[in-house]
Amino acid sequence: MNFSLRALTVATMLSAASIGGAMAQDNPMVGGAAMYADKNIVENAVNSADHTTLVAAVQAAGLVETLSGEGPFTVLAPVNAAFDALPAGTVETLLKPENKDTLATILACHVIPAKALSTDIVGMVEADGGEHVVDTVGGCKLTLKAENGGVTVTDENGTVANVTVADVIQSNGVIHVIDAVLTPASAM
Numbered sequence: 001m002n003f004s005l006r007a008l009t010v011a012t013m014l015s016a017a018s019i020g021g022a023m024a025q026d027n028p029m030v031g032g033a034a035m036y037a038d039k040n041i042v043e044n045a046v047n048s049a050d051h052t053t054l055v056a057a058v059q060a061a062g063l064v065e066t067l068s069g070e071g072p073f074t075v076l077a078p079v080n081a082a083f084d085a086l087p088a089g090t091v092e093t094l095l096k097p098e099n100k101d102t103l104a105t106i107l108a109c110h111v112i113p114a115k116a117l118s119t120d121i122v123g124m125v126e127a128d129g130g131e132h133v134v135d136t137v138g139g140c141k142l143t144l145k146a147e148n149g150g151v152t153v154t155d156e157n158g159t160v161a162n163v164t165v166a167d168v169i170q171s172n173g174v175i176h177v178i179d180a181v182l183t184p185a186s187a188m
Contacts, residue, residue: 027168030177031079037169041075042068044170050177053083053091060095061104071172072115073137076153076161078181086181108138109155109184115173118166122146140184153178156185 027035031048042064045051054077058064067073083091094103112134116124124132125146132144143154151163161180168175 028165030165030168030175035168035170035175038171040068040172041071041073041170041175044168044175045077050079051077053080054078056095057083057091057103057107060097061100061107063104063107067111067172069172071170072113073170073173074112074114074116075173075175076110076112076142076163076178076182077175078110078161078178079164082161082179082181105138106181106183109136109140109142109182110178111137112142113137117174118151118163118176121151125151138184140182142182151176153182155182157183159183 027037029035030044031050033044033047033049035044035048042055042058045058046055048055058067067075093099094106113136116134121132121144125144130145134142134144136142140156142156145152145154151166153161153163155161159180159182161178161182163176164179165177168177
């Protein structure tokens with residue numbers, strides 16, 4: 001199967017008042033698809049046209065069951081364009097079976113083992129004087145900042161991702177859509 005470089009997008013704004021709602025109108029659309037608060041991260045991501053590369057990568061890395069699990073998880077979901085911005089051949093190489101462990105580590109660096117809404121993130125950043133470091137499931141340290149009305153995430157290599165859609169509520173956590181692929185210091 002031929003996979004193109006594409007970025008992942010899985011997060012949109014949801015007000016605190018509607019967090020308990022399961023209907024699609026309570027969540028923003030992502031990649032042209034409704035996102036349902038009563039469906040898990042994988043069930044929603046497969047419907048997003050902006051996350052086809054991410055979904056292919058999650059499948060190739062064997063993480064479907066994990067991300068369908070109870071959680072809670074905060075997933076920073078790169079859009080297809082973020083994957084497209086990687087050097088030519090990177091995604092295709094990572095999707096090969098022999099690179100499954102590396103791919104799984106990279107993807108796990110996009111997963112925080114807690115449910116962190118944008119208001120939680122901004123609160124942590126403010127409490128820490130302008131930036132807050134979080135550990136991911138993949139062992140990466142990400143630096144979160146809140147500036148100019150937006151949130152950025154910086155990986156160990158200095159790659160900065162902007163949160164483009166925040167607070168897409170899932171049954172097992174929350175998704176924030178980002179515009180760059182994050183990697184551990186040793187991966188790329």
